[in-house]
Amino acid sequence: MTLAQAVVDGADPEELARLEVPSSFRAAHTRKDQVGVFGRVPHGTDGVDKDITKSVHVGEVPMPELAPDEVLVxxxxxxxxxxxxxxxxxxxxxxFAFLERFGRTDPRHDRDFHVLGSDASGVVVRMGAAVRHWRIGDRVVVSPAYVDAQDPITHADSMLGEDLRAWGFETNYGGLAEFAVVKATQLLPKPRHLSWEEAACNMLCASTAYRMLVSPRGARMKQGDVVLVWGAAGGLGAYGVQLVRNGGGIPVGVVGSEEKADLLRRLGCEHIVDRSQFEHLDDEKAWRAFGAEIRRQVGEDPHIVFEHTGRDTFGASVYVARRGGSVVTCGSSSGYAHSYDNRHLWMKLKSIVGSHGANYQECHEVNRLLSLGMLQPTLSAVYPLARTGEAARAVQLNRHVGKVGVLGLAPAEDLGIEDHALRERIGEDRIRTFRS
Known part of the structure; x- marks a missing residue:
């Protein structure tokens, strides 16, 4: 019996420890020799479609050795x-530029392939000599921050570490594979009432949203705050909506279709702005109309704007935030070069808060909320590993809501559930909101 099959069969820890680690495994990856295949024109330029089904491959890659502080999942x-x-x-x-730079201190990562993926659930099958708090057979989820525990600033806030990396993006051997290499400081217990795919879809987006809104390092949301959430039916925004509601805030979700608006209503978001009515948010006239619609619905301007879309929306975000309000941003999916009218920032004492990922404690708090059933997965669709390119393409073209999952070793969906009683108390409809 192979180690992979033993995991699927639910073998005990002694059996897992006895079986040999394979010399290679299947993984979704990119190839270094394809860099430049799409040219240098940015995706989204008229007539340019960088179809990533051509650059995401699924096949065998060699198994690396573990470092002392690492775990094989x-x-x-x-x-x-x-x-x-x-x-x-x-x-x-x-x-590959990240991997080459990382390879100067850890040559294992500088390869001619890059195994992708910054989320995962699975089973611990091997541990480095320095790992203390985990055992073979433990069911875990993986948080995405790959940090240097020997950097002093890490013990204040690991997101400030000079050597911080996003696992599966700035490191190799990510989660879109049959096996993944992670640091022990990335592991958290898998929520027992969730399936493998439901548990796998949360940590990157939910913890990022938590730091942006709830953590003292973010926007410090308080009860009654009006929070404008861009892309509110997406993977990041849907966790933002849930956290705002849990914390006594008033979410205002921005979506682009009635289908997504209906999804938000099922999440309990009462105030919804149809972005398609404000297609070009690139001047103050459009910003005024957008802000007027928010005020029409809730009677006031947002205390907080939850930003991650970037260039296309940032000017509007700065404008609509109330006097003394804040724009908290963690990304720029529509482009990095933002343009906004700075008068509306300085003269109305607004602030821009940069937020990146989440530290281990923040991830622990999010996983606790998930384990208690106070935060629900946003999983909407699941693909097999062989079709990872199609799954990523759906996200590339924004043909999805919530999160798109990928099965690794799990042979089917809806496996791995242990606490059926808790699941019943929460309700299938709530857990599967995005699947319906």
Whole structure:
């Protein structure tokens, strides 16, 4: 019996420890020799379609050795994040540049392939000599921050570390594979009432949203705050909506279709702005109309704007935030070069808060909320590993809601559920909101 099959069969820890680690495994990856295949014209330029089904490959890659502080996880499921899309488009720079730089201190990562994926759930099958808190057979989820525990600033906030990396994006051997290499400081217990794919889709987006809104390092949301959430039916925004509601805030979700608006209503978001009515948010006249619609619905301007779309929306975000309000941003999926009218920032005492990922404690808090059933997965679709390119393509073209999952070793969906009683108390309709 192979180690992978033993994991699927639910073998005990002694059996898993006895079986040999394979010399190679299947993984979704990009190839260094394809860098430049799409040319240098940015994706989205008229007539340019960087179809990432051509650059995401699924095949055998060699198994690396473990470092003392690392764990080998047999991946049962994973999920697509936008960093996978950037990687496969080789934008804004090819991620092989990250791996080459990392390879100067850890040559294992500088290879002619890049195994993708920054989310995963699975089973611990091997541990480095320095790992203390985990055992073979433990069911885990993986958080995405790959940090240097010997950097002093890490013990204040690991997101400030000089050597911080996004696992599966700035490192090799990510989660879209049968096996993944992770640091022990990335692991958290898998929520027992969730399936493998439901558990796998949360950590990157949910923890990012938590830091942006709830953490003292973010926007410090308080009860009653009006929070404008861009892309509110997407992987990041849907967690933002849930966290705002949980914390006593008033979410205002921005979506582009009635289908997505209906999804938000099922999440309990009462105030919804149809972005298609404000297609060109590139001047103050459009910003005024957008702000007027928010005020029409909730009677006031947002205390917080939850930003991650970037160039196309940032000017509007700065404008509509109330006097003394804040724009908290963690990304720029529509482009990095933002333009906004700075008068509306300084003269109305607004602030822009940069937020990146989440530290281990913040990830722990998010996983606790998930484990208690206070935060629900946003999984909408699941693909087999062989079709990872199609899954990533759906995200690239925004043909999805919530999160798109990918099965690793799990042979089917809806496996891995242990606490059926808790699941019943929460309700299938709530857990599967995005699947319906």
């Amino acid at each position: 047999a991946v049962m499921a994973s999920a697509i994040n936008f960093n996978t899309v950037w990687t496969a488009m080789f934008e804004p720079i090819p991620t």
